[in-house]
Amino acid sequence: MGFKCVHHTKVKLESMQETGAKGIKVRWLIKEDDGAPNFAMRLFELEPKGYSPLHSHNWEHEVYILEGNCQVTCEGEKCDASAGYAVYVPPNAKHQFVNVGKSKLRFLCLVPHH
Amino acid sequence: MGFKCVHHTKVKLESMQETGAKGIKVRWLIKEDDGAPNFAMRLFELEPKGYSPLHSHNWEHEVYILEGNCQVTCEGEKCDASAGYAVYVPPNAKHQFVNVGKSKLRFLCLVPHH
Numbered sequence: 548m549g550f551k552c553v554h555h556t557k558v559k560l561e562s563m564q565e566t567g568a569k570g571i572k573v574r575w576l577i578k579e580d581d582g583a584p585n586f587a588m589r590l591f592e593l594e595p596k597g598y599s600p601l602h603s604h605n606w607e608h609e610v611y612i613l614e615g616n617c618q619v620t621c622e623g624e625k626c627d628a629s630a631g632y633a634v635y636v637p638p639n640a641k642h643q644f645v646n647v648g649k650s651k652l653r654f655l656c657l658v659p660h661h
Numbered sequence: 662m663g664f665k666c667v668h669h670t671k672v673k674l675e676s677m678q679e680t681g682a683k684g685i686k687v688r689w690l691i692k693e694d695d696g697a698p699n700f701a702m703r704l705f706e707l708e709p710k711g712y713s714p715l716h717s718h719n720w721e722h723e724v725y726i727l728e729g730n731c732q733v734t735c736e737g738e739k740c741d742a743s744a745g746y747a748v749y750v751p752p753n754a755k756h757q758f759v760n761v762g763k764s765k766l767r768f769l770c771l772v773p774h775h
Contacts, residue, residue, distance in 0.1 A: 552740035626666035
């Protein structure tokens with residue numbers, strides 16, 4: 548597959564129905580179906596008080612906060628990450644992203660194909 | 662290595678001295694030294710009229726434009742990518758990023774370790 552250059556609003560916004568998640572939607576901006584050989588890029592949107600599941604898995608997350616206020620928990624450590632923060636969650640670390648702000652939280656989250 | 666959560670301004674801004682590049686600086690937000698097993702996250706800043714080298718290599722780029730106006734060329738195809746655009750450059754495709762705006766162009770660019 549080839550070159551892709553698209554505004555994120557043209558990529559389908561999907562609900563995330565995972566157990567333990569609340570108020571999350573996601574756009575898969577770049578994925579394996581596009582030909583990306585190693586990792587995928589998603590853009591997450593969390594409503595105020597929304598959160599990702601508190602869980603772990605054997606792959607990492609590389610995250611960049613675009614907008615809003617996120618509390619990131621990782622193995623019990625907390626970080627207040629706002630727009631412009633880069634976050635690395637190692638494989639197998641228990642983690643959660645929570646929107647602690649009054650407006651939408653938006654961040655990029657990249658994961659290896661798994 | 663463990664959890665990392667840092668504002669990008671706390672990460673060293675480095676000049677990019679590569680042949681064929683002009684007016685580019687980079688911050689390695691998440692890299693192999695942080696323990697990231699598969700890919701790295703960089704934040705590039707291009708001055709107006711700045712550009713990356715016109716070249717190809719056998720790994721891909723996954724890019725998200727944060728700010729400014731970028732003309733992306735990939736195997737002869739051009740795309741005007743502004744803030745909010747996601748760009749995928751396949752391995753071995755000849756490509757270049759050019760700041761065609763009047764202000765700084767900033768984008769994330771992720772690459773597999775190579």
